[in-house]
Amino acid sequence: MTDYPPPPESTHHHSRFLWSGSDQPYFCLKDQRRTLAFRDAIMEQVRPGDLVLDVGAGTGILSFFAAAAGASKVIAVEFDPMLASALRESVQANGLGDVVEVVEGDVLSAELPSDVDVVIAELIDTGLLDEMQVPVLASLKERGVAGKHTRFIPQGYETYLELVETTNEYYGFKILAPKHEWPFYAQGATAGWLESDEKLVSDRVLAFSVDFCEDELPAHVSRSVTFDCAPGSHPNAVRLSGVALLSDTLSIGACNSLNGDKVLPLAPFQSESMACFRVLCELGGGLGSFRMIREQEASSPSA
Numbered sequence: 001m002t003d004y005p006p007p008p009e010s011t012h013h014h015s016r017f018l019w020s021g022s023d024q025p026y027f028c029l030k031d032q033r034r035t036l037a038f039r040d041a042i043m044e045q046v047r048p049g050d051l052v053l054d055v056g057a058g059t060g061i062l063s064f065f066a067a068a069a070g071a072s073k074v075i076a077v078e079f080d081p082m083l084a085s086a087l088r089e090s091v092q093a094n095g096l097g098d099v100v101e102v103v104e105g106d107v108l109s110a111e112l113p114s115d116v117d118v119v120i121a122e123l124i125d126t127g128l129l130d131e132m133q134v135p136v137l138a139s140l141k142e143r144g145v146a147g148k149h150t151r152f153i154p155q156g157y158e159t160y161l162e163l164v165e166t167t168n169e170y171y172g173f174k175i176l177a178p179k180h181e182w183p184f185y186a187q188g189a190t191a192g193w194l195e196s197d198e199k200l201v202s203d204r205v206l207a208f209s210v211d212f213c214e215d216e217l218p219a220h221v222s223r224s225v226t227f228d229c230a231p232g233s234h235p236n237a238v239r240l241s242g243v244a245l246l247s248d249t250l251s252i253g254a255c256n257s258l259n260g261d262k263v264l265p266l267a268p269f270q271s272e273s274m275a276c277f278r279v280l281c282e283l284g285g286g287l288g289s290f291r292m293i294r295e296q297e298a299s300s301p302s303a
């Protein structure tokens with residue numbers, strides 16, 4: 001067996017709680033639709049003189065938009081040491097040393113001021129499952145960092161579900177792993193991507209929404225959801241999609257780095273015209289916490 005040198009010390013955190021690396025923030029930066037939508041929301045929400053907290057600042061682009069909107073101070077929290085160091089350099093390169101302060105650390109434990117005017121947080125993964133948006137915002141509220149008058153960008157999130165039929169066939173094998181259907185995969189075979197064979201067989205139903213401005217944020221979801229199905233179809237998967245509500249007037253659904261649809265396997269069944277399920281998940285608990293359990297059609301429509 002060949003002896004390989006030990007890998008360099010990694011700054012890459014990958015657990016249910018910490019999810020980082022320099023690739024993801026660059027992916028976000030390059031996603032023009034996402035980034036310009038956030039810029040519009042920041043220009044709309046941040047007022048001259050505001051104290052702004054940018055949670056998970058990454059490249060710092062959202063902090064720079066907040067500074068451009070007139071914030072007197074932006075605290076940019078980033079726990080990845082390499083990203084935090086690059087961000088300090090970017091702050092200097094933009095002459096924003098008086099406005100943007102980089103705090104290197106975990107936003108769940110970093111020392112932060114009370115009652116900031118605006119929290120900008122893009123720790124969003126479709127359905128608020130894989131990333132820590134909700135636990136992080138809950139912690140900021142508990143600690144008084146965000147108070148009664150704090151504005152949030154985004155201010156809320158909606159998660160939708162649709163039933164799907166799919167062969168799960170990949171190169172002659174059945175693959176039951178979660179499918180992350182980013183919009184760019186729709187470029188198809190000419191761009192080198194395997195075509196997807198998912199067929200939607202129900203309406204798109206709002207499964208749950210979270211208002212980030214509420215005093216108390218839910219840690220879990222447990223709701224009944226009823227689908228209108230194509231009669232005689234055989235759903236064996238569910239497609240999750242999400243919309244981030246950036247402000248009262250701005251929202252953003254699936255784009256190249258945010259809110260890509262997820263398709264998760266479901267116990268197969270033959271559908272009548274309606275199908276009821278209880279949807280259970282832990283917000284920030286990972287895709288693995290998501291469950292859909294068949295309910296009797298006669299049960300109450302929502303909980």
Ligand SMILES: C[S@@+](CC[C@H](N)C(=O)[O-])C[C@H]1O[C@@H](n2cnc3c(N)ncnc32)[C@H](O)[C@@H]1O
Nearest residue numbers: 020025028056057058077078079080106107122
């Ligand atoms: C999806 S990127 C977003 C970057 C940037 N805010 C943007 O929108 O372009 C999320 C960033 O948050 C950082 N992050 C995630 N959890 C964090 C935590 N608990 N404390 C501090 N930073 C965190 C990651 O290292 C990553 O750089």
